[in-house]
Amino acid sequence: MDWSEKLRTGVPLIDEQHRGLFDCVKAFEKAATSGNILLSVHTMDLLNRYVRTHFSAEEELMRIHHFPKLTDHIAEHRKFSAKLFRLIMENVRRDNSVEMLEFLRSWLVNHICGSDMEYVPYLLATQEVT
Numbered sequence: 024m025d026w027s028e029k030l031r032t033g034v035p036l037i038d039e040q041h042r043g044l045f046d047c048v049k050a051f052e053k054a055a056t057s058g059n060i061l062l063s064v065h066t067m068d069l070l071n072r073y074v075r076t077h078f079s080a081e082e083e084l085m086r087i088h089h090f091p092k093l094t095d096h097i098a099e100h101r102k103f104s105a106k107l108f109r110l111i112m113e114n115v116r117r118d119n120s121v122e123m124l125e126f127l128r129s130w131l132v133n134h135i136c137g138s139d140m141e142y143v144p145y146l147l148a149t150q151e152v153t
């Protein structure tokens with residue numbers, strides 16, 4: 024599954040970055056399917072870096088808007104990053120792209136629909152006040 028309206032948070036920066044994440048996943052899928060190993064490695068690196076940029080931006084926004092479950096949310100991000108790193112390292116030894124794509128898409132959809140949606144009222148409420 025790719026980005027769709029049901030994943031829209033209404034926070035412009037977040038939605039733009041979430042779409043960017045799905046674009047990275049798609050680029051990786053294309054590279055992995057083509058069998059081009061160099062391109063595969065390159066797209067995994069891009070994805071990994073995009074994830075880091077996005078998580079930092081999201082965590083900063085939650086901090087600024089005093090989201091009460093910030094610590095739990097950061098822990099989820101860390102857990103995801105650790106698993107992504109493990110899968111990327113493993114990919115060097117064996118092609119696990121199918122497993123990785125499944126993990127990426129399902130994690131992103133579940134995380135956005137669940138944990139990310141929880142901070143939306145905080146981010147939007149403070150935006151209206153300021």
Ligand SMILES: [Fe+2]
Pocket residue numbers: 081096100134138139
């Ligand atoms: Fe998140």
